[in-house]
Structures are given as C-alpha cells and as structure tokens.
Amino acid sequence: MLPAGKVPPEILEKIFKTLGSEDERVLVGPGTGIDFAAISFGDKATVASTDPITGAVEDIGFYAVHVNANDIAVSGARPRWFLVTILLPEDSDEELPVRIMRDIDREAKKLGISIVGGHTEVTSGLKRPIVVGTVLGEVEKGKLVIPNGAKPGDAIVMTKWAGLEGTSIIAREREEELKNVFGESFVERAKALIEYISVLPEAMILREFADAMHDPTEGGIANGLHEMADASGLGFRVFLDRIPVREETARICEFYDLDPLALIGSGSLLAAVPRDHARFVVERLLAKGINAAVIGEFLAEKKRVAVANGEERPFPRPCSDELWKVFRE
Structure with missing residues (x-):
C-alpha cells in the first residue's frame, strides 16, 4: 500500500514511460525532482506547474497560490496566470468556496497573477477540501533555469528555514492543543510563519547565479535535496548543523515527535550555486533580509550523506511527509 504524500520515485519512473506524443518544443518535461514544465514559444518559454493542497483547511486558498507560484519562480520566470480546481466535501456550506476564492484572489493580486479559469465541484468521499492550482509564467529562453542543471562541486544554498509550511x-x-502546551504568543508566531511561504523574492536574485533551483514541498528539505540530486544525476553532502530551523518548528516537531527536515517545506528554496559565487550570493540574500546559508555541496559520486558531529552517515529519503503523522486520523 502506498503511503500518504508523494508517490515514491520508483513508481514515478513507471509513470514517466506513458507521456503521450513527443513534441520538440518541450524544453523541460516531467521527471523526478522537477518542479515545472517549459515549452518554447519563439524567443520565450512558457513555464507551467500544478500542485494540490491536501494537508491544510484554513488558508487553503493562500497555499494554493503561493505553492504553485513558487514552482514557477524556481525556473527564473515570474508567475502570470492561474487556474484552480476546488473540490469540496459533501457537507460543505456555501460560504466555503466563496472564502477559498476570496483568499486566492487576494494572494494572486499580491503577486501580479491573473486568475484565468478553473472548476469547482462537491465531491463524494472527501473529508476536507482539496484545491488544485495550475500556474503559468513566462521567461526569456536564455534566462530559463533548468531543474537538472546542478553540477558536481556546486554549493547548496538554502533560504529561510526548514519546515515553514508544515509548522x-x-x-x-x-491551535488549542498547542496553546495549552506553549502559550498563545508562541502559537501565533508559529502560525505567522505562513507569511514566509513565497520564494519569489529570493528566486529573482538567485536566477542570476544558480545552475538549478528547487522548491522543497512534501518531504521537506530532506526530500528536496534528493529530488535535486535525482534531477541532475548527482550525489550530495549536507552538514546538518548548517540547516536553519526556527525555534517554533523545533519545539512543535519535538512535541509531535517529527523530523523538521522532512516536514513540508514551502517557503524555503534550495539552489545549486557555483562554489566561487556562493558566499557572494548568501551575502546578497542576507542584505535583502532573506535568511540564507550554504548547507552542503553536490557530488559527482552518487552517495548522499549527512555530516553530524564530524561524522558522515547515509542521508535517506523520507518515506512520507512528517505532516501526515499529525493528521493521520
């Protein structure tokens, strides 16, 4: 039986064998660790991505816009157009789809995105709403950041902190359970981490330097590292004490016995940056108020390891996102 969350890579490899007709205008097609598709239109590329929001109920419209826009941003493009499918449980009231669309409208306007279509229905068998977003963007072909562009020796630059979305x-x-344990002000700070979810600002800086960028979502930073390595056919070495984790995330994960590095991580961005540019890039991000750190390097050797307390050990891919441990009911 498959676990909740993303389908395992070995199953995806079977899916990728059934991709319809070939088209020479497809610049970036589907693959493990690839956030977006890119299609040639003259001297520009149209970039497209789609993602569902399945783990949240409150602010689900907010997440739908930003999670999908992030996948466009890592291509170096700006998100421009949004389509949305809203699936509602049978006991939904009339206000629910109105509230979801109100949130989508507000966040799309913040990013300069036009809502151009979609579908809404009440679907039997659902326990909570599901919102599936599709975002399109545009970029000059010469400025497209390809997802499989990481090179051996590239530094791994990480922005912000691990597990932001999940926290x-x-x-x-x-909320109520955590207030009883940590207090109201702590929970409000944890809830407010949603405001960090967009990676568009750092992507627009990193696109000038990065060989590849990736938006770690399900499976968090840990799965994101594996997906980047999958896309480029590389290994990596990551230093665990360099991975930034906020206090709110660390304490909530300790309470629920979760690994913050495998907790859904929208809001952080991973980038493969040539070693000689890594320090400059981090300093530039910090100067713009964006937390950033070099957390490791990509390797020609296929091993994928973590260094802790001076010792190197295997760094396995998460089987499932840690979020599902909290919402498994």
Missing part, C-alpha cells in the same frame, strides 16, 4: 499548518490546525 504553520500544524499551528493552525492544532
């Missing part, structure tokens, strides 16, 4: 979701969905 905010848990704080909102388990």
Whole structure:
C-alpha cells in the first residue's frame, strides 16, 4: 500500500514511460525532482506547474497560490496566470468556496497573477477540501533555469528555514492543543510563519547565479535535496548543523515527535550555486533580509550523506511527509 504524500520515485519512473506524443518544443518535461514544465514559444518559454493542497483547511486558498507560484519562480520566470480546481466535501456550506476564492484572489493580486479559469465541484468521499492550482509564467529562453542543471562541486544554498509550511499548518490546525502546551504568543508566531511561504523574492536574485533551483514541498528539505540530486544525476553532502530551523518548528516537531527536515517545506528554496559565487550570493540574500546559508555541496559520486558531529552517515529519503503523522486520523 502506498503511503500518504508523494508517490515514491520508483513508481514515478513507471509513470514517466506513458507521456503521450513527443513534441520538440518541450524544453523541460516531467521527471523526478522537477518542479515545472517549459515549452518554447519563439524567443520565450512558457513555464507551467500544478500542485494540490491536501494537508491544510484554513488558508487553503493562500497555499494554493503561493505553492504553485513558487514552482514557477524556481525556473527564473515570474508567475502570470492561474487556474484552480476546488473540490469540496459533501457537507460543505456555501460560504466555503466563496472564502477559498476570496483568499486566492487576494494572494494572486499580491503577486501580479491573473486568475484565468478553473472548476469547482462537491465531491463524494472527501473529508476536507482539496484545491488544485495550475500556474503559468513566462521567461526569456536564455534566462530559463533548468531543474537538472546542478553540477558536481556546486554549493547548496538554502533560504529561510526548514519546515515553514508544515509548522504553520500544524499551528493552525492544532491551535488549542498547542496553546495549552506553549502559550498563545508562541502559537501565533508559529502560525505567522505562513507569511514566509513565497520564494519569489529570493528566486529573482538567485536566477542570476544558480545552475538549478528547487522548491522543497512534501518531504521537506530532506526530500528536496534528493529530488535535486535525482534531477541532475548527482550525489550530495549536507552538514546538518548548517540547516536553519526556527525555534517554533523545533519545539512543535519535538512535541509531535517529527523530523523538521522532512516536514513540508514551502517557503524555503534550495539552489545549486557555483562554489566561487556562493558566499557572494548568501551575502546578497542576507542584505535583502532573506535568511540564507550554504548547507552542503553536490557530488559527482552518487552517495548522499549527512555530516553530524564530524561524522558522515547515509542521508535517506523520507518515506512520507512528517505532516501526515499529525493528521493521520
């Protein structure tokens, strides 16, 4: 039986054998660790991505816009157009789809995105709403950042902190329980981490330097590292004490016995940056108020390892996102 969350890579490899007709205008097609597709249109590329929001109820429209826009941003493009499918449980009231679309409208306007279509229905068998977003963007072909462009020796630059999205979701969905343990001000800070979810600002800086960028979502930073390595056929070495984790995330993960590095991580961005540019890039991000650190390097050798307390050890891919441990009911 498959676990909740992303389908394992070995199953995806079977899916990728059934991709319809070939088209020479497809610049970037589907693959493990690839956030977006890119299609040639003259001297520009149209970039497209789609993602569902399945773990959140409150602010689900907010997540739908930003999670999908992030996948466009890592291509070096700006998100421009949004389509949305809203699936509602049978006991939904009329206000629910109105509220979801109100949130989508507000966040799309913040990013300069036009809503151009979609579908809404009540679907039997659902326990909570599901929102599936599709975002399109545009970029000059010469400025497209390809997802499989990481090179051996590239530094791994990480922005912000691990597990931001997951921390905010848990704080909102388990608010009363967490207030009893940590207090109201702590929970409000954890909920507010949702405001860090867009990676568009750092992507627009990193696109000038990065060989590849990736938006770690399900499976968090840990899965994101594996997906980047999958896309480029590389290994990596990551230093665990260099991975930034906020206090709110660390304490909530300790309470629920979760690994913050495998907690859904929208809001952080991973980039493969030539070693000679890594320090400059981090300093530039910090100067713009964006937390950033070099957390490791990509390797020609296929091994994928973590260094802790001076010792190197295997760094396995998460089987499932840690969020599902909290919402497994």
